[in-house]
Structure formats: structure tokens, C-alpha cells
Amino acid sequence: MSVQELEKIFQDKIDREVRIEPKDWMPDAYRKTLIRQISQHAHSEIVGMLPEGNWITRAPSLKRKAILLAKVQDEAGHGLYLYAATETLGITREQTIDDLHSGKAKYSSIFNYPTITWADIGAIGWLVDGAAILNQVMLCRTSYGPYARANIRICKEESFHQRQGFEILLVLSQGTPEQKAMLQDAVDRWWWPSLMMFGPRDSESTHSDQSTQWKIKRKSNDELRQQFVDMIAEQAKILQVTLPDPELKWNAEKKQYDWGEIDWNEFWNVVKGNGPCNKQRLDARKKAHDNGAWVREAAKAYADKRKEREEKEIKVA
Amino acid sequence: MNIQIKRYFYGDIPEENTGGGNAGKKEQPGSVTWPLWEVFIRSKQGLDHKHVGSLHATDAKMAIENARDVYTRRMEGISIWVVESQYIHASNPDDAEAFYEPANDKVYRHPTFYDLPDEVKHM
Amino acid sequence: MNQQTIFDYTIHLADNALVIAQRNSEWCGHGPVLEQDIALTNISLDLLGQARSLYQYAASIRNKMNGNDQATEDTLAYLRDAREFRNCLLMELPNGDWGQTILRQFFFSVYQYNLYQYLQRSSDNTLSAIAEKSLKEVTYHQRWSSEWVIRLGDGTEESHRRMQNAVHELWMFTGELTTPAGYELEAARENIGVDPASLKAAWSQTIAEVFQEATLDVPATGWMQTGGKEGRHTEHLGYILAEMQFLQRTYPDSKW
Numbered sequence: 001m002s003v004q005e006l007e008k009i010f011q012d013k014i015d016r017e018v019r020i021e022p023k024d025w026m027p028d029a030y031r032k033t034l035i036r037q038i039s040q041h042a043h044s045e046i047v048g049m050l051p052e053g054n055w056i057t058r059a060p061s062l063k064r065k066a067i068l069l070a071k072v073q074d075e076a077g078h079g080l081y082l083y084a085a086t087e088t089l090g091i092t093r094e095q096t097i098d099d100l101h102s103g104k105a106k107y108s109s110i111f112n113y114p115t116i117t118w119a120d121i122g123a124i125g126w127l128v129d130g131a132a133i134l135n136q137v138m139l140c141r142t143s144y145g146p147y148a149r150a151n152i153r154i155c156k157e158e159s160f161h162q163r164q165g166f167e168i169l170l171v172l173s174q175g176t177p178e179q180k181a182m183l184q185d186a187v188d189r190w191w192w193p194s195l196m197m198f199g200p201r202d203s204e205s206t207h208s209d210q211s212t213q214w215k216i217k218r219k220s221n222d223e224l225r226q227q228f229v230d231m232i233a234e235q236a237k238i239l240q241v242t243l244p245d246p247e248l249k250w251n252a253e254k255k256q257y258d259w260g261e262i263d264w265n266e267f268w269n270v271v272k273g274n275g276p277c278n279k280q281r282l283d284a285r286k287k288a289h290d291n292g293a294w295v296r297e298a299a300k301a302y303a304d305k306r307k308e309r310e311e312k313e314i315k316v317a
Numbered sequence: 318m319n320i321q322i323k324r325y326f327y328g329d330i331p332e333e334n335t336g337g338g339n340a341g342k343k344e345q346p347g348s349v350t351w352p353l354w355e356v357f358i359r360s361k362q363g364l365d366h367k368h369v370g371s372l373h374a375t376d377a378k379m380a381i382e383n384a385r386d387v388y389t390r391r392m393e394g395i396s397i398w399v400v401e402s403q404y405i406h407a408s409n410p411d412d413a414e415a416f417y418e419p420a421n422d423k424v425y426r427h428p429t430f431y432d433l434p435d436e437v438k439h440m
Numbered sequence: 441m442n443q444q445t446i447f448d449y450t451i452h453l454a455d456n457a458l459v460i461a462q463r464n465s466e467w468c469g470h471g472p473v474l475e476q477d478i479a480l481t482n483i484s485l486d487l488l489g490q491a492r493s494l495y496q497y498a499a500s501i502r503n504k505m506n507g508n509d510q511a512t513e514d515t516l517a518y519l520r521d522a523r524e525f526r527n528c529l530l531m532e533l534p535n536g537d538w539g540q541t542i543l544r545q546f547f548f549s550v551y552q553y554n555l556y557q558y559l560q561r562s563s564d565n566t567l568s569a570i571a572e573k574s575l576k577e578v579t580y581h582q583r584w585s586s587e588w589v590i591r592l593g594d595g596t597e598e599s600h601r602r603m604q605n606a607v608h609e610l611w612m613f614t615g616e617l618t619t620p621a622g623y624e625l626e627a628a629r630e631n632i633g634v635d636p637a638s639l640k641a642a643w644s645q646t647i648a649e650v651f652q653e654a655t656l657d658v659p660a661t662g663w664m665q666t667g668g669k670e671g672r673h674t675e676h677l678g679y680i681l682a683e684m685q686f687l688q689r690t691y692p693d694s695k696w
Binding site for chain 1: 458472478481491599694696
């Protein structure tokens, strides 16, 4: 069969909403796009453990400590499911992680901002997880089967993440003046970076796009960002916080919120590695990986040794 | 001139600014990779084991324990099977027609094929 | 039965579980491989859960004694100073490398496994219920940690050397596990608690068996550090508490 014919069959499946599975024929560019996107998603989960993990030992109550620990652990699980999805495309987890450590692969820039106060843990749950969930719900219907299934599992587990964040903030909003100030400060700092999570504006460039056609992603950056703003602006009222955008207001005609301009200069700088914590995050990941090398080697060596011993015993018997 | 507006997708940073692995790239020397395992879990007595995902482990014992730690954090299972991924033999999707379509016209295998009078209950 | 004794005994059990959970949780996000990062965090979560049940019980005893309802799991964890903590010194030691953390968990899990088997039969219904529930968790901790001690002990030359070093680092802190404090002896006399000295033989035997398979040497029994159970701690505990308690201390009487 010619490549053109294969491509036609492939596109036909996509159009009929048939999921693509690992052994199916797929265009090279589709595979590459998936590897890039899924590994970026996986790295985001793993690097995302760091800013929140930063508060596990300092959580202000035993209940909060348990919730946060379980939540950060879930993120490790999500990273694991996603690395497994990339492995179905022919790239090992080790290779994917090497790309992260060499700076070749990116992760969500949001995690390059520091968590300075306890309220930041609430703000991450509410805003960052809120944004991530919109993405992941959409990705449950992505055209690549293993990626869709990983997202379904992730969404099931994530349902409590945004709630726990909102609840942290709700308690602060009903607390002392210091706690209310802590809440407002966190929202001030996390609002714009969380809007940046949706990526550049749709009108940024002039190339044709294949991802839509392949149904890897089904909603554009701007569509999801709008959905997010509309959702958060309403929830902010319950928390009695002000979102730090004087231009944010309800547009009755369009039945959605209008809002101000993102600082794109900051966005691109953080993407390029100039965020406040880019180096710190990557260093922490590399350190964990390097310090764990002897453990991974030893476990492998032990398993090999035991297998050898068992085989010898069988021969002797 | 045919200019199309690009739609970027959620969190997606344009190609020229980002990485993305190369499939089939050579392993870094000195790196140790644990084998990949497929995990199957029986969620309750009486149901089949169902494929839930994969993980890395050095041997079967570790794979079962890792599966317990990774895939049953919310009491999802009561029984775990693991099998090293390299021992899974999969049918070739190109054979799909020969494999599965013959079953497609055997509608008599499905209960809805049989038109029974409404009075017949519990069948 | 002296309520103060039950309180001290329960607080001791709770502090052990909390302090080691706090130490283990430092690994979350920094483990050597994702699967094991998740596994150790499961153990941290189990131990944190045990600590909470025990603190809740201790708080109810204290409130009964004082005739008020001021004590909670959080006042006990967050508003006591180092001298009031009753955990064994082993729990508060820095994590060291992954091997040292695993080895400490192994020493403690074997101890807890034996302890909870007896504590299940405590004449105190709350303690016996907590022990029964926790025993299921601890059975797995013991299994998981002993397998890792064996893997790392009998793995590569480097891992063997690291594990043997960890044994030397930790060994002099293991004796305290089975050296009874006053409140433990009293709790044992009343069939509320267990005299830890009675667990020593079983503990040592498991350690010896696992070490043999791990090709590790059991050190000759030398001088053992004690004091934690009576509130005389290492310098490390103060820092653990400074970190853990800082929000509660900085913003007193706030809800979180």
C-alpha cells in the first residue's frame, strides 16, 4: 500500500472518531507530535510535584498534610501513566527523561513560579489544576487511544485536586485579616501565570495546523482560556477575592467575560528558561535522577543475579 | 495567497521553541532501564482482570508490589496480574478484517437478534 | 488506670509514627524512580494516618483529664516543643541516602509489626482497634522494606557498601526501640501496652534473617543511644518541628 493510501485510511479513522492504537499505521509527524505533547504533559506532572511538595513538611494541619501528600503522589502516578503512553510510541521513559534534563523537552511554565506562602498551595489547586482539568477533560477524547485512556484515569483521580485547593482558599477567606491578605496575594501572583498556561494566542502565527485535523487536541488555546476565565471569575466571588485585572468584566452581549492583555514578554521569557525557578526545578529533577542511579542499578543487578541463580538451580536439579 | 491561521493547542509551545524526543534514539551509555510490565486488575470478585496500564520493575514480585502501590491507591482492585510487556503477543491490526469481521455477521450470537413476544419475561 | 500513663503511651506511639512520616515525606518528588517514590509515599500516608488516630485518642484523654475540649490532634502535633515529644531518636535522624531511609523504615516496620500484634490484644479498646487496622498496613511495610534491604544489600558493590554504611550509621539508635520507658512498663502492667523488651528477640531474629539474605553484617551489640522516649532528643528534632510547626506558631489560633 502506498503512503498516500495509508494516510487516507488513517485520516478516515480519525474522521470517524475511531481511536488510533499503538500498532496501527500512523504518519511519522503524528507520532512525533504525540511524543512531544505527551512527554511535555508527563514532565509537567513530575516537575509540578516540586512547588507543591515544597509545602508537605510545612502543611498547617495533619489533615492538610495528608491531603497534600496524597495529591502530590497522584501527580507522580499521572506522570507514570503518561510516560507509559509515550512508551507505546517507541520511546523509553529513560530517553524521555533525558530530553527533559538536557533542556530539549519542555514542561508547563507555571511550575517555574515559586510557592511562597501556604495560600499558594490553595491557588495552585484552584487555578492551576482548574486549568489543567479543562485540558485533560478535552484530552479524554484525543485520537490516540493510550493517551486518551491515561487522561481518563487522570481525570478520575484529579477530581479532588481542584476541590481541595478551593477549600484551602475558602477557609482562608473566612479567617483572620492576615489569612485574607495571604489569599489575595496568592491570587494576585497566580492569576496571570495560570492564564499563560493555555499557551500563545491562536492568532500568533500563520501556518496550517495539523493537530486539529488529527484530533489530538480539540479545543484551541483561546477557546479553553475563555472557558477558564468564565469559570474562575464566578468562583472568585465566593472567595471574595479580586482577580488582578481591571479590564475583567462581564460582556452581556457575548455572554462571556472580557479581560486584559497577558504580558507575552514574560510568557516567552519563562518558556525560554528565564522564570524565577526554571533552574531550581530542573536541578532538583536531575539531582533526584542522578542520586537514584545507584538504586536503579542495584535493583537490576539483584534481579539479574537471582534469575541466574534460579536457572543454575534448575540445571542442577 | 493561502494563509491559514494557526490554532495553538492548550499549553502547547510552538515547535521551534520546544523539544520532543526522537523515537528509536540510542540509549545513553550507562543508563539502566527496568523492564516494562503490563498490569491487569480484578476490581471485584466475579469480574475479569482488566488491563489498567503499565509500569517498570526489575522482576515479577516488584512488579506486583509496584502495581499495588501505583494502580490500587483508591481500592481499585482485589487481584493483580502482571506480565512483562515483551511477552505480550498482539494481533496485527492489518489482520483486523480477517480476525473480527467474520463475527460481524453472526448477529445470532447476540441476544437482541431474537424477536420474542413481549409476554416472555426474564430471558 | 492512670490516665496520664495512657496519654504518655499513646503520645509516644503517635510521635514515632508522625516523625518518621514527616521524614519519609521529604522524599516525595525526589525518589530514585517514580514507582518507588509512590511506594514510599504510601508508607508515609499510612504512618501519618496512624499518627492522626493516635493523636485524636490522646487528645480525648487529655480533654477528659482537663475537663475541657482544647486538645486536638493538631494542638498535640503542632504546639508541643521538642522536650515534650516522645518518639525514638531513630525517627528524627536525617534521611541520608535512599538506602538509609529504607533501612530505617525496615528497622521500624519490624518493630511496629511485632508491637501491633500484641497491641491488638490491649485491654484498651481504642488502642487495640488502631493496632488491628495498622497491622495490615505495617505487614506490607515490613515486606516492602525488607525486600529493598535485600535488593540493595545484595545488589552492586556500591549499593552493598552504602547499605553497610547505613547499618553503621543507624545501629546505635535501634536499641531504644526495645528499651522500655517508665510509661511503657506501667502500660504493660495494666495490659494496655506492651513491654518493648519482650519484642527484642523477635525483632533481632527478623533483622538477622533479612541481613543474612542481604549479605549484610549485623554489628556487634554496642552502646545504644536512648532518651527520645523521655523527651531528650538529638539536635535534629528541633529543626523538624521548626519547619513543621511554623504556620501554627506564626499565626496562632487560626483555622486552616
